[in-house]
Amino acid sequence: MQDNTNTVSRRSLLQGAAAATLGSAFPHIVMAQGTALETRAAKLGFIALTDAAPLFVAVEKGFFKKHGMTEVEVAKQSSWGATRDNLVLGSKSGGIDGAHILTPMPYLITTGAVTANNVQVPIHILARLNLGGQGISVSSEYKDLKVGVDTKAFRKALLDKRLKTGKPVNAAMTFPGGTHDLWIRYWMAAGGVDPNRDINTIVVPPAQMVANMKVGSMDTFCVCEPWNLQLIHQKIGYTALTTSEMWMNHPEKAFAMRADYVQANPNATKALLKAVMEAQMWCEDAKNRAEVAEICSRRRWISAPVEDIVDRIKGNFDYGTGRVEGNSKFQMRYWNDHASYPFQSHDLWFLTENQRWGYLPPNLDTKALIARVNREDLWRAAAKELGVAAKDIPGSTSRGVEKFFDGKVFDPANPKKYLDSLEIKTVKSA
Numbered sequence: 447m448q449d450n451t452n453t454v455s456r457r458s459l460l461q462g463a464a465a466a467t468l469g470s471a472f473p474h475i476v477m478a479q480g481t482a483l484e485t486r487a488a489k490l491g492f493i494a495l496t497d498a499a500p501l502f503v504a505v506e507k508g509f510f511k512k513h514g515m516t517e518v519e520v521a522k523q524s525s526w527g528a529t530r531d532n533l534v535l536g537s538k539s540g541g542i543d544g545a546h547i548l549t550p551m552p553y554l555i556t557t558g559a560v561t562a563n564n565v566q567v568p569i570h571i572l573a574r575l576n577l578g579g580q581g582i583s584v585s586s587e588y589k590d591l592k593v594g595v596d597t598k599a600f601r602k603a604l605l606d607k608r609l610k611t612g613k614p615v616n617a618a619m620t621f622p623g624g625t626h627d628l629w630i631r632y633w634m635a636a637g638g639v640d641p642n643r644d645i646n647t648i649v650v651p652p653a654q655m656v657a658n659m660k661v662g663s664m665d666t667f668c669v670c671e672p673w674n675l676q677l678i679h680q681k682i683g684y685t686a687l688t689t690s691e692m693w694m695n696h697p698e699k700a701f702a703m704r705a706d707y708v709q710a711n712p713n714a715t716k717a718l719l720k721a722v723m724e725a726q727m728w729c730e731d732a733k734n735r736a737e738v739a740e741i742c743s744r745r746r747w748i749s750a751p752v753e754d755i756v757d758r759i760k761g762n763f764d765y766g767t768g769r770v771e772g773n774s775k776f777q778m779r780y781w782n783d784h785a786s787y788p789f790q791s792h793d794l795w796f797l798t799e800n801q802r803w804g805y806l807p808p809n810l811d812t813k814a815l816i817a818r819v820n821r822e823d824l825w826r827a828a829a830k831e832l833g834v835a836a837k838d839i840p841g842s843t844s845r846g847v848e849k850f851f852d853g854k855v856f857d858p859a860n861p862k863k864y865l866d867s868l869e870i871k872t873v874k875s876a
Contacts, residue, residue, distance in 0.1 A: 489518075497699045505520050515714065529542075533547075556815070572703060573719060574697050576779060578778050579698060582630060583677050585662075589767070595633070595851055597638070685763070723829065723832060760777075787822065
């Protein structure tokens with residue numbers, strides 16, 4: 447079933463973002479005297495995906511309790527729209543304090559771009575949860591094409607189908623302006639497919655992707671695991687590419703908290719962050735990967751067969767087309783390669799792409815917004831207290847120039863040049 451709760455018109459997105467008073471800074475966080483925890487409780491949300499594993503592991507392996515957070519509840523959300531709504535509510539009103547979340551969402555919620563009545567709810571990004579690890583899958587209807595990173599032949603097949611049937615062809619993602627939306631749009635556009643004109647992009651919750659592909663609701667989708675591999679196991683489709691084939695070690699999910707929770711509970715926030723970071727280290731260790739998969743498979747977490755999870759957690763990819771890669775360089779990273787650190791340059795790319803597709807206005811003060819949302823300073827403080835090695839702490843808030851599979855280059859020092867270089871987009875170049 448398609449999830450209409452996430453569907454927000456581009457007009458309302460723009461209105462919300464434009465209405466945000468981006469010139470006013472959030473209140474400065476005043477650190478509590480000493481190190482005593484202000485609270486031992488937090489309610490966190492997650493979606494049933496393998497990049498939420500650090501939260502699962504922090505519970506199952508006792509990392510939250512180790513850092514004094516003995517009353518942490520990690521609650522499954524039905525969709526990213528539900529995650530948004532519960533963050534807006536906050537735990538005091540029956541919602542949540544923080545979440546495993548698509549990296550752009552804290553920005554879209556903070557500006558009011560995706561909230562009811564454009565209500566602005568300040569959210570802080572505290573860490574990145576992972577790099578890469580998402581997949582773009584294609585229906586078995588196109589198995590002879592063996593679609594990969596190049597979408598030119600796929601474009602022709604989709605347009606031919608649309609002309610023949612008179613019906614739209616659908617590409618599914620999980621939330622407007624979220625990571626999966628941006629990956630599938632980038633992939634399509636690089637091959638000449640205009641995602642606003644040639645196809646329909648529809649919103650489907652991750653756990654409903656396979657069922658919807660089975661009944662023919664979409665031709666392609668982008669989502670995290672285990673749903674791409676489950677699609678192959680059920681012989682419904684195949685993996686065209688893993689998203690790190692588009693952008694090597696791209697940023698993906700974030701660990702984010704409501705700003706008012708962080709302000710009221712700075713020490714508890716840092717304790718949560720340290721627990722998540724330690725869980726990320728544990729997940730990264732190759733000798734733990736099989737157990738990570740087993741933990742993910744449990745009913746309280748993803749509730750899926752472990753065989754749909756374990757191979758890709760270990761970095762072994764059977765694409766369902768005869769292509770098989772063991773210990774792939776495109777596997778998900780939880781800690782290595784600075785996976786946990788929330789580079790501000792990466793947040794700038796996400797904001798630029800949201801401007802590209804009209805989800806955020808072109809005149810947005812991205813620098814000021816990133817300074818308010820991204821709390822890499824708290825990550826550094828937590829890393830210092832954990833005794834993280836100097837080599838694992840980036841020396842800059844920028845990872846530098848990023849290169850994409852289609853030859854495009856994103857220089858954080860000049861995002862406009864990147865945006866102007868993109869042929870297919872909603873926003874018009876100046």
